[in-house]
Amino acid sequence: MVSLDYAYRRLVNTLGPERVARSEFERMVYSHDFASLPKIALLQWRLYPDFVVLPQTTEEVAALVNLSDESQLQITPRGGGTSWYGGTVPNRGGVLVDMRKMNAILGLDADARTVTVEAGATWKDIEDYVESKGFTLPVVPTNAIGSTIGGAINSGATGIGGVRNGSLRDAIRNLDVVLPDGRILKTAPTADAGGSLADLTALFFGAEGTLGIITRVTLRLVPKPDVVKPIAYAFPGLAAGARFLRGLLDAGLSPHHAILIDREHFVFERALRPDSPDPAPIALVAVRGAKDDTADQERTVDGIASKEKATKLSPEIADRMWRERYNNYSARRLSRGLIVSYNLVPVSRLPEAVERAAEIRDKLKLNGAVQAYLVDSTTAALVPYVLMDDTRPSGGTALGFAKRMGDAAFKMDGHPMGLGLFFVFNLRKMHGRATTMVSAVKAVLDPRKKINGGKTFEVWTKYPWPGLRAIPPPGMAVGLEIAAILRRAKPTRDRFVRAYEHAKEE
Template sequence: MCFAALEKHWLSDRISGIVPDMEKKIIKKLQQAVGKANLLTSLEECSCYSYDASGQNFMPDAVALPESTAQVAALLRLADEYRFPVIPRGAGSGTTGGSLPVHGGLVIGFSRMHRILEIDPENMIAVVEPGVVTGELQAAVKKHGLMYPPDPASLKFCSIGGNAAECAGGPSAVKYGVTRDYIIGLEVVLPNGEIMRTGVRTEKGVVGYDLTRLFIGSEGTLAIFTKLILRLLPLAEAKATFLLSFSSLAQATGLVAKSLTAGLMPCTLEYMDRTAVQVVRDRLSNSLPEETAALLLVEFDGSKAEVEQQGKLFAEFVQQEDCVVRRAESEEETQELWLARRSIAPACLSLRPHKISEDVVVPRSRIPELVRFVEQLTQELELIILTFGHAGDGNIHVNIMVDKQNEQEYGKGLKAKERLFERVLSMGGTLSGEHGVGITKSPFLSQELDETALSVMRRLKGLFDPHNILNPGKIFPV
């Protein structure tokens, strides 16, 4: 067992025989910081932290499982002293490799820092540790008549800290926004072990630079979250869910912008193409028309009066469209529809053993153009590519299905990714709406950001982390 960065640092000016002794010394100090039982060093234990949903593997040298801010700070002071990499990790549900130890080093897992520290119903805030599971927080605040709106598809197991690091979104973003809109304050540990608090517990606060927003979405490269102050909203009184089946893909995607400009305000507006529908068809008890080329899942929430009005306006609006409309008649039926939608990502692996998962965003009015382009790629490159996702805000997930053991097919998949990115940027879009950059998108960063912006970002990284300790190799191309 050896710390890759430490070995390079020490071997540059010392004899190799010293390195094992230094490793033992560091291991002992790490054990003192978190407790011997909470420092994992065996191959079997560390392998559990070597992968995420991107499908890539990088073995850490050790894994620490702290239970307090003080322990996190102690770990980072050691990293600053001995110059080894530290990689913060939530539930490992990310798809861009953001939590992978690409240069070895110490992974810090937050499964023991999973407490909801406070729910304040009067001021509608919650204070949580980073390991809190998103769905469990939603269930907890619901008991107080409140809601935490961000709802990524992996909400049953993803963590708030990971959501904050990637600025996760989800289906409700079209109405409620994304994770950064609900984090109003943070406690973080900097790479040198210093503890800092940012933000407020109030609705307003403009004292100093907005460091809270800077850290959200920074993918663990600037600081490590140890507490998060979250803004909550009153729980919606009522909800209405509609499923629309279309025989025309263009008609389904074209309806997205039309519905929003018609004065309708759904809390979710989700899209699924034919292939996406096929992989989850068995999860729907009511059969769909055989000619179904696309589905829209549309939901309204609010007061009973608001939902009734919006539901009525929507029913009148879609009468003009050539589609089959189904309204969920019970909470069970609503949950069934959502289960099918949230199952697409894992279910599509029945088509091919691997996927290149992208989460591009384009202006809503250009979704039909994007989907047509993907259809062309599918035919031209002879690949299986499915599109689905958060059409209400233009965030379309494009899953390119491949078998990595088939070099020709995998090569075509990578080519499809490159061409997809080129087209998205030419349409005024962005390469990621919620998955982040990590390592899978970093080679393409300069296509979206100009050199001045990249230079400023690198300087910010250097200011917070001069020794490149936190999550090295992420975001910026190496």
């Protein structure tokens, strides 16, 4: 390995000094994703990168990937850094490639109904742009403000619009990817790519930044509807709200969005903003289409809600929830951290799934809320979150919640999403006999494991010595299970907000 000073000079020669950072402060900022990492993680991993770089072109990304062969430094690609399980933070230092300067919207082809963007553009910026041209995106992740398109594709993200328009994977027409050997691949067959029929797009969907760095994306568009009408209902219980979501599909509806949020979430919201809706399990449904059509859909949705004894909320509340649809985790401001457990479950099991999530949260004496939304006509995302205080020794034990939630999702014929650094033990459970195949793809594309090495397929530590260099994935599972047991043994909940405790007593 070359010296860090020499590596720094080579990076500066490639990008210029203003786009290469090595100060303690910048390195610290990039040692984190959206979740809280317990301090103990620093014993296992070198989460601080040695350098943070900001490329502006595909060629610069390719040059950075090639430099890694010379320096032997690991590369960690990063978009908005809004994922949760350590996939976007380094495990052995190295070069963190922040893609957010590659955020241009390169062009919209109205005839072909596509938009081409750089991978560091955020979903919200792209959505605003295409809507100003009379189109809309088929699917938008619910954190559209922070998430980049390259990060969402690598996370295998789901989002708003999927029930009507299909998955994000199907919305991708083409990707430009810098492969670990520095070559640039266009994934989809195009006439000018030599007539090749192999469409490798799916390979990079959900790859968690392990197979290459996406620099450019062409997405399909759909025409903008006349009306998007949000409607909100309060339910007597969580399971009733989940049955309502399922009922929408049983009735043959394809809502643009349908999400259920439990009472606790609105208790946190109240503590932050007193004019928030009265705490209750609330479902927000957005129907879209021509004006008459949305009025018909609304009547059908009202009928389904009334079967579950729901109360229809005012249009002001529905409008406000729709405006706030990209802001799901404001409760983080009440604590010192927040962890989300992201799982996909069959819609048929949704009532059981939301109750199980609340049960696990309560058993572990955690503060948090259950959320679930429809992903497509058969699948729902179950995304409960819990608050944690990672400045306390017991703080990290909240991670046990995500482990137990993942286990529960498997039992309900679903699975957790996102392996990153913490949940690699789920790889085999998710892929079964195909595990060797997905690992073989990594071996073919990145034999030196230089891009996001030691994640997703295996868990490297910061120590290079034999015996200590990796943690067996089942060891991580045991560690997180112990965290859950310790958490359960804790006599009380963390007290983040008096208003919360007060509302619970009422």
